[in-house]
Amino acid sequence: MTDHKTFTLEVLRYNPESDDVPHVQSFTVPYEEDWVVLDALNWVKDNVDGSLTYRWSCHMAVCGSCGIMVNNEPVLSCKAFLRDYLAGGNTKITVGALKNFPIEKDLVIVMDSFMEKLEAVKPWIIRTSERPVEDGTFTQLPKQLMRFKRHTMCINCLLCYAACPQVGLNPGFIGPAALALAHRYNLDSRDQGKELRKDVTASHDGVWECTFVSACSEVCPKDVEPAGAIQEQKIESSIDWALDHLMPGRKSR
Amino acid sequence: MDVFETDIVIVGAGGAGLRAAIAAAEADPALSVTLLSKVYPMRSHTVAAEGGAAGVATAEDSLDNHFNDTVSGGDWLCDQDAVEFFVEQAPKELIRTEHWGCPWSRTIDGKVAVRPFGGMKVERTWYAADKTGFHLLHTLFQTSMKYPSIKRMDEVYTTDLLIEDGRIAGVLAHEIRSGKPMVILARSVIICTGGAGRVFPFTTNGAIKTGDGMAMAFRAGVPLKDMEFVQYHPTGLPGTGILISEAARGEGGILVNKDGYRYLQDYGMGPPDPWPRKKAMELGPRDRLSQAFWQEQQKGRCIDSKWGDVMHLDLRHLGEAKIAERLPFIRDLAKSYVGVDVVNAPIPVRPVIHYTMGGIHTDINAATPVPGLYAAGECACVSINGANRLGSNSLTELLVFGAVAGRNAAAHARGVPIPSRTNALAQADGHRKRVVALLERSKATESVVGLRTALNDTMESGCGIYRTEETLRATVETLATLRQRFANVAIDDKSGIYNTDLTGAIELGNMIEIGECMALSALQRTESRGSHQRLDHPARDDAAFLKHSMAHRVEGEPPRVDYRDVVITRSRPAERVYGGEAK
Numbered sequence: 102m103t104d105h106k107t108f109t110l111e112v113l114r115y116n117p118e119s120d121d122v123p124h125v126q127s128f129t130v131p132y133e134e135d136w137v138v139l140d141a142l143n144w145v146k147d148n149v150d151g152s153l154t155y156r157w158s159c160h161m162a163v164c165g166s167c168g169i170m171v172n173n174e175p176v177l178s179c180k181a182f183l184r185d186y187l188a189g190g191n192t193k194i195t196v197g198a199l200k201n202f203p204i205e206k207d208l209v210i211v212m213d214s215f216m217e218k219l220e221a222v223k224p225w226i227i228r229t230s231e232r233p234v235e236d237g238t239f240t241q242l243p244k245q246l247m248r249f250k251r252h253t254m255c256i257n258c259l260l261c262y263a264a265c266p267q268v269g270l271n272p273g274f275i276g277p278a279a280l281a282l283a284h285r286y287n288l289d290s291r292d293q294g295k296e297l298r299k300d301v302t303a304s305h306d307g308v309w310e311c312t313f314v315s316a317c318s319e320v321c322p323k324d325v326e327p328a329g330a331i332q333e334q335k336i337e338s339s340i341d342w343a344l345d346h347l348m349p350g351r352k353s354r
Numbered sequence: 355m356d357v358f359e360t361d362i363v364i365v366g367a368g369g370a371g372l373r374a375a376i377a378a379a380e381a382d383p384a385l386s387v388t389l390l391s392k393v394y395p396m397r398s399h400t401v402a403a404e405g406g407a408a409g410v411a412t413a414e415d416s417l418d419n420h421f422n423d424t425v426s427g428g429d430w431l432c433d434q435d436a437v438e439f440f441v442e443q444a445p446k447e448l449i450r451t452e453h454w455g456c457p458w459s460r461t462i463d464g465k466v467a468v469r470p471f472g473g474m475k476v477e478r479t480w481y482a483a484d485k486t487g488f489h490l491l492h493t494l495f496q497t498s499m500k501y502p503s504i505k506r507m508d509e510v511y512t513t514d515l516l517i518e519d520g521r522i523a524g525v526l527a528h529e530i531r532s533g534k535p536m537v538i539l540a541r542s543v544i545i546c547t548g549g550a551g552r553v554f555p556f557t558t559n560g561a562i563k564t565g566d567g568m569a570m571a572f573r574a575g576v577p578l579k580d581m582e583f584v585q586y587h588p589t590g591l592p593g594t595g596i597l598i599s600e601a602a603r604g605e606g607g608i609l610v611n612k613d614g615y616r617y618l619q620d621y622g623m624g625p626p627d628p629w630p631r632k633k634a635m636e637l638g639p640r641d642r643l644s645q646a647f648w649q650e651q652q653k654g655r656c657i658d659s660k661w662g663d664v665m666h667l668d669l670r671h672l673g674e675a676k677i678a679e680r681l682p683f684i685r686d687l688a689k690s691y692v693g694v695d696v697v698n699a700p701i702p703v704r705p706v707i708h709y710t711m712g713g714i715h716t717d718i719n720a721a722t723p724v725p726g727l728y729a730a731g732e733c734a735c736v737s738i739n740g741a742n743r744l745g746s747n748s749l750t751e752l753l754v755f756g757a758v759a760g761r762n763a764a765a766h767a768r769g770v771p772i773p774s775r776t777n778a779l780a781q782a783d784g785h786r787k788r789v790v791a792l793l794e795r796s797k798a799t800e801s802v803v804g805l806r807t808a809l810n811d812t813m814e815s816g817c818g819i820y821r822t823e824e825t826l827r828a829t830v831e832t833l834a835t836l837r838q839r840f841a842n843v844a845i846d847d848k849s850g851i852y853n854t855d856l857t858g859a860i861e862l863g864n865m866i867e868i869g870e871c872m873a874l875s876a877l878q879r880t881e882s883r884g885s886h887q888r889l890d891h892p893a894r895d896d897a898a899f900l901k902h903s904m905a906h907r908v909e910g911e912p913p914r915v916d917y918r919d920v921v922i923t924r925s926r927p928a929e930r931v932y933g934g935e936a937k
Contacts, residue, residue: 116849116851117851118849118850118851119849135593135594135691146854146855147803148803150846151801151802151803151845151846151847151855151858152846152847152849152855154847154852154853154854155854156393156397157561158393158397158399158560158561158562159397159399159401159402159560159561160560160561160594160596161402161594161596161597161687161691162686162687162690163401163402163485163488163683164396164397164398164399164401164402164560165396165397165401166393166394166397180690205531205851205852206849206851206852209852212394216394216508219496219499220499223499223500224496224499225454225455225496225497225499225500226453226454226455226497231453232453234446234449234450234453237449238449238452238453238458238465238466239452239453240463240464240465241460241464242460242462242463242464243460243461243462243464245464246457246459246460249457250457253457253489253492254485255492256396256401256488257394257396282496286455289455291453291455292455
């Protein structure tokens with residue numbers, strides 16, 4: 102692997118001003134052992150073609166900007182090491198915009214739909230009355246925090262939307278990240294808004310659209326476990342449904 | 355050109371911008387708040403803060419302690435009225451974020467947990483494991499969605515402020531997606547665009563931290579304050595510059611040189627035992643620790659690695675369980691980017707550009723000298739950080755002064771009329787010419803990457819951990835030529851759609867202006883204070899320089915730097931003492 106001096110970076114490019122359809126462009130890029138795919142993109146932009154377009158910022162896998170398809174898998178390009186793709190005599194890496202989203206330009210996707218879904222699940226603490234600042238913080242035991250902590254780790258990188266077959270079939274599906282976030286607030290001991298979120302999470306674009314393929318959890322770079330969050334919501338929703346039928350007039354929690 | 359009217363424009367949707375938006379929306383729900391950001395809010399660099407946010411939380415601590423640590427940590431260049439207000443507001447602001455759902459780490463009985471941090475006498479750093487900035491940013495972003503008066507315009511790039519009769523009139527921006535320019539008329543404007551670490555080549559800062567708001571305010575006639583004070587964080591990963599949080603030392607990590615020796619004891623930070631001791635050794639302030647690295651480097655005591663000189667940050671004695679609970683992100687970053695599992699091996703680290711203490715001149719009300727224009731967060735200089743910021747004060751600062759800016763911008767907006775459209779459009783047309791020129795210039799002698807590399811190189815050689823007149827003069831001269839060469843820069847991408855080549859060029863222009871303020875302010879400050887160390891003027895000089903540097907823009911010339919008195923309320927300048935003698 103260390104004998105690589107250069108490799109071929111195949112980029113799926115698209116500029117709606119000049120292209121009818123996306124097309125592949127190849128670049129010969131120097132190989133550095135410590136480089137990630139993002140470093141290679143930056144090298145091309147700085148040295149070959151300043152019009153190459155992609156999102157990035159932190160270069161430490163926390164801002165969530167730089168998700169793309171690398172060899173047809175959704176990954177964070179700042180954490181995708183060249184050496185892992187160029188092992189075993191491979192000399193080529195292909196990159197393209199995340200699947201299941203319209204392309205804005207080159208590797209940049211249109212993510213308006215995700216922003217709408219995020220907002221739709223009411224991802225904030227909902228309470229019947231606000232706690233005054235003078236009363237100090239809520240008591241939350243470590244085990245109560247652990248109940249939802251995992252689902253707070255989402256960086257909105259959208260790899261799960263690119264991996265989810267259901268998002269591909271039904272673009273209206275609220276999808277893994279937003280449903281996991283709804284679950285995160287539902288499970289927070291400080292929150293009282295579960296019932297309000299159900300309008301969206303239990304709708305026909307909500308948890309029931311998920312066919313539990315778990316592709317979302319497999320590609321998640323932060324172990325948010327969206328598939329698990331969705332299954333737990335399905336179970337709760339079923340119990341509520343059953344109780345509502347057994348006890349008419351019951352107000353579900 | 356499209357023209358919109360709104361009551362309040364906020365430029366930048368990181369921690370400070372979001373906090374300001376929420377404060378403005380709560381102050382008066384009838385006011386329209388327009389939140390502009392060149393990235394989606396959750397991409398803002400607040401996301402990368404790791405260690406925590408300072409605010410008095412226990413009976414053992416006091417507001418006086420927090421005040422004294424902050425003022426001495428800043429080498430007495432902080433405005434003490436601002437620090438008094440800051441430490442008093444800090445716990446209240448942090449409690450608000452707790453009510454909004456921030457997943458703060460907890461004690462066994464369900465209270466918010468606090469950890470020790472550098473230069474702090476008592477544990478007062480609230481933390482969410484080692485991803486505090488990430489959780490704070492997402493909490494603020496998600497909470498902001500519940501206020502109908504906040505209208506976000508994501509991926510809209512603001513290039514200039516518009517001024518009418520000396521007061522703020524709005525901004526000129528363009529939608530990145532379409533390239534379409536727009537004027538947004540506003541009664542109040544708040545700048546929350548973060549720092550400018552990207553002026554330097556080796557930094558923890560994300561690509562977006564190009565000081566846009568500082569440069570905008572500077573061009574609009576607002577002075578930039580204390581720009582020579584740039585913080586090196588002592589522990590970045592070599593190669594990438596990825597931040598290894600001070601929390602690693604707060605939890606008990608140690609720094610050793612090539613002999614396995616805890617070298618900080620040779621630089622006024624000792625004795626090494628008993629350990630851990632607050633304000634001593636690895637829990638000293640960032641300026642002192644970064645300077646100690648440089649001193650050791652001169653003596654040939656660094657560790658030679660494939661990335662050059664490093665020291666070792668050793669966490670092995672903390673054990674896997676504590677590392678998993680308190681520092682999981684650090685473990686992940688070290689494993690991914692330098693191939694080290696911190697449970698079994700020390701992390702190679704070196705100092706890295708991290709934070710701009712200086713910034714847009716604001717007062718305790720987050721107000722700039724231009725009526726209606728406010729600034730908060732890293733882009734602003736209030737100043738609570740003085741010559742050296744203490745770790746974990748910046749997240750709290752963006753909450754405290756973001757909220758102040760939001761409330762005051764709302765109050766101001768209620769009392770003034772919407773500015774004139776004709777006047778703003780005429781001004782905008784003038785500013786827009788600079789942007790259009792970048793798109794139209796096809797044959798040119800200069801490239802963005804060429805000038806950016808030259809800027810980065812000269813900033814590192816002149817404005818590093820230690821500075822001299824000779825190196826600073828060379829840097830100032832180089833920067834003046836770069837400013838002129840920038841007029842001939844051309845870009846490859848002429849497209850109207852999502853043109854990152856264009857934004858990169860505008861950012862470069864901003865960074866050159868900021869670099870000049872940093873270098874010139876550093877050249878004129880012939881003393882050593884906090885993060886500004888002059889080998890040719892090694893002592894602090896309170897008689898001449900207990901003052902803020904104020905850099906003013908002069909068209910076509912280097913900035914003019916004059917001075918403004920520091921506000922002293924109750925702490926007379928004294929010697930900074932760390933180690934066993936620290937109080």
